[in-house]
Amino acid sequence: MFSKRLELRSGHALQLRVELYNPLKHANLYVDTSSADISANEIIMATGGATSTLGVSGDGQRRIQIAVKYEF
Numbered sequence: 001m002f003s004k005r006l007e008l009r010s011g012h013a014l015q016l017r018v019e020l021y022n023p024l025k026h027a028n029l030y031v032d033t034s035s036a037d038i039s040a041n042e043i044i045m046a047t048g049g050a051t052s053t054l055g056v057s058g059d060g061q062r063r064i065q066i067a068v069k070y071e072f
Contacts, residue, residue, distance in 0.1 A: 013071040021063035 003017040029046040036044055 011072065015067075015069040015071060017067040017069070019065040019067075021065070023062060025062055 032045040
């Protein structure tokens with residue numbers, strides 16, 4: 001998160017904010033619970049991003065949020 005507060009006049013200010021989520025676009029892996037039993041499977045499977053079958057939210061994409069706040 002980056003933010004900058006600018007004083008405008010007595011008691012007033014402007015705050016600029018930039019928030020980055022997953023800026024380097026790293027893979028987020030989630031374990032497939034149906035293959036997590038190591039006594040039955042030799043390999044534990046994982047999937048990246050969101051899949052509705054695993055009930056995982058988020059798609060692994062970069063997100064940028066920009067905000068401006070006026071303080072008085």
